[in-house]
Amino acid sequence: MLSISDLQVAFKTRRGEVDAVKGISFELAKGERLGIVGESGSGKSVTSYALMRILDAGGRIKAGEAIYGGVDLKRASETAMRDIRGREISMIFQNPRAALNPIRKVGHQIEDVLIQHGQAIRSDARKKAIAALKAVKINNASARYEAYPFELSGGMCQRIVIAIALACDPKLLIADEPTTGLDITTQKAVMDLVDELVKARGMSSILITHDLGLASQYCDRIVVMKDGLIVEAGNPIEIFTNPKHPYTNKLVDATPRRGATIRSLLPEEERKPLAARQMGDTPLLEIKGLEKTYHGKSGPVRAVKGISFTVKAGESLGLVGESGCGKSTTSSMIVRLLDVSGGEILYRGEDIGKMPALAFARNPLRSKIQMVFQDATDSLNPRHTARQSIAEPLKRLKGMHGEALNARIEELAALTGLPEHLLDRFPHQLSGGQKARVGIARAIAPDPDLLILDEPTAALDVSIQAVVLNLLADLRAKLNMSYIFVSHDLNVVRLLCDSVVVMKDGEIVEAGSVEAVMDNPTNPYTRALIAAAPHAPDRKSAA
Amino acid sequence: MINAVEPTAVKPKIGSGNFAHIIYVLKENPVTAIAFGLFTFFLLSALVGPFVVPYDPLKTDAAIALQPPSLSHWFGTDNLGRDIFSRVIVATRLDLIISVSAVALSFVIGSILGSVAGYRGGAVDVVLNRILDTIMAFPLFVLAMGIVAALGNSVANIIYATAIINIPFYARLVRAEVNIRREAGFTLAAKLSGNSDVRVLSFHIFPNALPPMMVQVSLNLGWAILNAAGLSFIGLGVRPPTPEWGIMVAEGANFIVSGEWWVAIFPGLWLMLAVFTFNLMGDGLRDIVDPRRRV
Structure with a gap:
């Protein structure tokens, strides 16, 4: 469905052009859940922005191909892209509060998307927006329709963002660090919801995250990125149990998990024994x-x-x-x-x-x-x-x-x-x-x-x-x-x-x-x- | 994560570091360089102007009244035969003194009021804000006229009047800047380091408000000059025969209809250039005081 080959993205800066993505290739099948894992600066977000063609000023796709369902995303006109965004490919952003317009009711924001993409007309937009809210399991949807983003919790805002992203039944959902800044139980609820919706609608998804543990739980396949390159790809179990690339190895080690000790987070050669501590009895x-x-x-x-x-x-x-x-x-x-x-x-x-x-x-x-x-x-x-x-x-x-x-x-x-x-x-x-x-x-x-x-x-x-x-x-x-x-x-x-x-x-x-x-x-x-x-x-x- | 790896083991000397930064800002933005060039010119006019001008700015000579610009009198002469070029240059000092002291005064008072309001919040904040609102509710020039008329016609009173009408702008800006940093991590950290509230406010929070303040200061210098000139123009403030751009324009205005345009145009041009300079300087000044612009 999505095929990327040798994609390169560069940014113009004060010190000349900087390559953010240096030639990556992967394919995404229909219904597949892909995880892109990497640390800050690895180029994982830039990759997704390039796919949506929403790179910051100064950024451009330097070389390579990105084909989505037969459409060349690199050459498509801006009008064609506008059609694709939201209807074919949708995106969930990192900070849900920033992604929502603070002075518009959330219901209206969902309607905007529906009307924009011809999924609804004025008269039935409200009904469809409330249905979309119900789809993301928001209790009392018709009351929440009237709410402004500041009246809702972070997890609730992220649900609204998901509702907007899914309102037009896209075929591909890109989630860019969707749970950063959310509490751990909210994170689970949001991820479970996304997972359930993606499966139920037969969509493909790309989860962009720095958390290897999260990616392994919600993805069928993981690609690990470092410095604009893919260093390793494979299924989560494989990557965890038998990481081939030294960087993946380091990441797997550093991910806190059950049974790990603090020293085992470090690469093996740096694990010195911990010095003994003195513990007094006095409070x-x-x-x-x-x-x-x-x-x-x-x-x-x-x-x-x-x-x-x-x-x-x-x-x-x-x-x-x-x-x-x-x-x-x-x-x-x-x-x-x-x-x-x-x-x-x-x-x-x-x-x-x-x-x-x-x-x-x-x-x-x-x-x-x-x-x-x-x-x-x-x-x-x-x-x-x-x-x-x-x-x-x-x-x-x-x-x-x-x-x-x-x-x-x-x-x-x-x-x-x-x-x-x-x-x-x-x-x-x-x-x-x-x-x-x-x-x-x-x-x-x-x-x-x-x-x-x-x-x-x-x-x-x-x-x-x-x-x-x-x-x-x-x-x-x-x-x-x-x-x-x-x-x-x-x-x-x-x-x-x-x-x-x-x-x-x-x-x-x-x-x-x-x-x-x-x-x-x-x-x-x-x-x-x-x-x-x-x-x-x-x-x-x-x- | 941008991991700069270039070796910078040499400890930068504070002075040369700042100087290099200023040069960098000027190089990067030619408009700023032009503004600073013009500013240097005005500064020199103010400092040495009275000693280098070709004629005594107060000396009248009826024989050469209202002569158009010529080689001996570059900007021509006025109705009393005084050399306009000399008067324009000599006036720089007075106009700069008025605007700089007025702005300095409102900067200091506004910063103190705004910092306290922003840091304390609560009742202090509300009361201060209402007082500032009251000042801003008056048409500012009319308020300045009223102050000068009530206190008396003197340079000091023009400075006070100009300062008072500008205080709200500083106070509000500082209040907003301080307020958003009141709960910032570095503020809490400063308290944990044993700083008293006054120290936290003056050495940790307030300096962070400087970059936007610099833009305000420089815009305000321009306004202050205009304001002082305006007051003089309507006869409040500086009295003739003291050379001052506002009065000179006022005096020259009568002669424009009779074709002696140079009497008003040149002081007006200098006024315009001064305001222009200060407006352009704002961005450059901000870049210089903002450490984040250093790369």
Whole structure:
């Protein structure tokens, strides 16, 4: 149905032409579900944009053929393309909120597509739009028809986008990272829905993702891309059990899965034994009946409803839950950026919850509790070089300056594996992994005892995630720190944490050691979370 | 992921790095280079103009009144026989002083008000915004006229009036820029590094608002000159015989009908060029203060 041969895409940039896709070939049969897997910059999204001919300005198909059902997508006129988009080939984008027009009712947005492609006329558009909403399993479809995108959750928005994509019964659906940024249970629901619809309508699909586990679960065939080239293609089981290309091998290793240890994420030659950690028996941090109530316009909102847990010295605790469960509020309170509404935060027996967050900046304990933020890009000041960012806590909290300051910064850079010549770069000149290292270096700069990690790897590619997780594991042993690891990804929590606390709606639903909770969950919610994580096939033989 | 691998092991010296960046911006955008060239010319006129002009700008000579442009009087002479070229050049200093100090004043006050409103939010934000709305509700030139008329006719009062009518633009811009960064990761990180709120605001958040502010500053310099000239034109502000572009245009306007066009045209042309320069400079200034433009 779709046949691509030696496709090349190039972009014009300040530094001349850059090849994003350097000659790839694959075929897609009717009803086949293809997965394109690769890390950022591999050219996987550009490939799909080229197929739809929606490349950014400056991008062009340089060479090669892309034939869809007899139509040459490279030479087709813009009018012909407009007909093909939506009716023949449809696309689901990464960020559903950005893909929807924020000021139009979602029902009208579906109607637009139907009318555009002559699938409906004014009089019956509404009925068909509601039918399309029902098809993507939206409850109370006629009420949702009137909703604006901001009134709907992320998962709901993605369903609307799917409804729009499928409204005209296309033969091929391209999904570009359709579940990035969605919660793990929502991800499962959305992927199951797409899968069901694609199968029921006999469509073909291309799933573009960085998650090998997800692709293996929902695709018949996977192609792995790196630097604009296909390095390996095959069925998911084959790729997982017997990866042939070294890059695929590295990706498979780096994908967190059941039974993996943190070192097994790294390529074999880099697996050094983990240093032993000292675990004290004294509690470092005790949370007792912690509460947070926000006063909203529609009455008080209880974000955290009296939770209690303990972190021992040297212990790592995972704080798990989906968005809105109160895990971020809890971590903000512990790190003293947010005032508590009730309960105690005992740090080595001292109730730091009583001090107002505003005054805590001058407290000597400030240097003892630090945090690594979720989005490394957002957490670095765009006007500060890496050196300035790392220097900030040292200057303010430790009063360091001059030679001592520079020596300490270089020591921290060495600890976090940041090459020294990168220290004078601005954040936008650094890669994602390098920015993550700067964020970690800054957090450990004032010698904290407790580090709160707020999904520090969420925005990173799997291979970089593997490296950063291992770095965190090494640092913990070297500097004798305790971690609170906030995440929605149980596979990752299992790798790094000793114990885990599962939160839902501001309450703790389950807590205990990682093994106990993950292998024998007692609470149905915990079970649902574990089941929703993509299961990568087990790796039987080491290549 | 763009993994730059070129060796940049040499620590860049701060000064030369900035200078190289400025050169780069100017090279990349010739319009910016022209604007900066013109700006340098105006700056030189303001600094050394009074010492190099061929005639005393205040010296009258009835014998040569209203002469058209010639080799001895490039821009001609006015009704009192004063050399228009000398007056136009000498006027640069006064006009630049008025516009730069007015803009500096509104930049500082507007930044402080806007930062506080954007960072604090809540009641402070609401009250400040309503006050700014009130200022903006007046026709700005009329408001400036009123202020000068009430406070008295002096250069200082023109500066105050021009500053006051421009404050809302700065305050609103800064407020928006600060507001979106209030909860940003780097703001939280700065707090965790032991910075007080004032430090977080002034050293971490506010500098990030500078690039759009620079565009505003440069546009505003142009407006401020026009505003000052406008006030002088209607007789509020600078008084004759002080050379100032606005008054000169006002004085020359009477002679256009009788064919002595040069009396009004040349100061008007300089006024136009100055505004033009500042408007063009905006983009260049933004590129210079934005570290993200460095590659």
